[in-house]
Amino acid sequence: MKLSILVLEGPYNHEASDSAYNFIQAALAKGHTIRGIFFYDDGVYNATKLMDPPQDDRHIAKRWSELGATGVDMIVCVAAAKRRGITNEVLVPNVRISGLGQLASMIDECDRFVTFGD
Amino acid sequence: MAATGKKVMVTVRKAPHGSIYVQESIEVMFIFATYDMDLSVVFIDDGVLALQPGQDTKGLGIKGFMASLGALVDWEVTKVYVDRRSLKERNIAEDAVIAIGKDEDTDAPIRPQVLDSAEIAAMMAAQHSIVSF
Numbered sequence: 001m002k003l004s005i006l007v008l009e010g011p012y013n014h015e016a017s018d019s020a021y022n023f024i025q026a027a028l029a030k031g032h033t034i035r036g037i038f039f040y041d042d043g044v045y046n047a048t049k050l051m052d053p054p055q056d057d058r059h060i061a062k063r064w065s066e067l068g069a070t071g072v073d074m075i076v077c078v079a080a081a082k083r084r085g086i087t088n089e090v091l092v093p094n095v096r097i098s099g100l101g102q103l104a105s106m107i108d109e110c111d112r113f114v115t116f117g118d
Numbered sequence: 119m120a121a122t123g124k125k126v127m128v129t130v131r132k133a134p135h136g137s138i139y140v141q142e143s144i145e146v147m148f149i150f151a152t153y154d155m156d157l158s159v160v161f162i163d164d165g166v167l168a169l170q171p172g173q174d175t176k177g178l179g180i181k182g183f184m185a186s187l188g189a190l191v192d193w194e195v196t197k198v199y200v201d202r203r204s205l206k207e208r209n210i211a212e213d214a215v216i217a218i219g220k221d222e223d224t225d226a227p228i229r230p231q232v233l234d235s236a237e238i239a240a241m242m243a244a245q246h247s248i249v250s251f
Contacts (some may be wrong), residue, residue, distance in 0.1 A: 107155075
């Protein structure tokens with residue numbers, strides 16, 4: 001099945017981001033494909049390379065970037081990013097900035113759509 | 119570009135102003151309305167509080183979104199519903215919710231349609247996707 005994912009919460013503060021990631025890993029392991037991941041609201045903080053967590057903790061942005069390197073379409077909402085100072089310069093590789101129209105496309109082109117938020 | 123007229127529902131479940139969820143859900147409604155999808159919106163749980171009239175966010179120092187909600191119909195977000203039980207639990211009269219637009223001919227206010235939970239559940243079951251805020 002082709003899945004699209006919406007992430008509404010930032011890293012470390014809320015479990016939504018981890019749940020989304022773990023859900024995606026489980027789905028991939030079952031043979032499903034990910035059409036796209038859209039980061040909205042505080043979710044845009046997931047993709048900043050400025051984060052530098054302790055070494056014994058997971059590196060959330062790196063994790064997303066590695067997923068993007070496998071070809072998964074990863075998009076940060078431009079309006080939500082602008083509010084929070086997230087620009088192309090601070091994004092991890094394999095994630096790009098675009099608009100809500102991309103979310104519409106992700107929904108249109110998936111079999112199942114899952115939201116991870118508060 | 120999404121162009122297949124799929125049924126997509128936006129649910130608004132959070133109380134207004136305490137988080138950005140309601141405001142950003144309205145942004146999604148406005149954008150999605152410009153795409154060829156069969157868009158519907160449901161206010162449910164604490165989300166119904168967003169439909170109370172007379173909200174003023176000046177004191178909070180935030181822009182607020184009441185004007186946007188009042189213009190949903192102008193933006194062609196016309197299938198807008200509110201959960202009867204959620205209103206009742208919060209002691210909000212069904213005819214006290216804000217208008218989301220005006221009828222073009224009669225100028226009469228258009229309000230979200232109040233539905234029973236079972237009707238909303240049936241609508242949800244018929245969706246291609248639900249975007250949950």
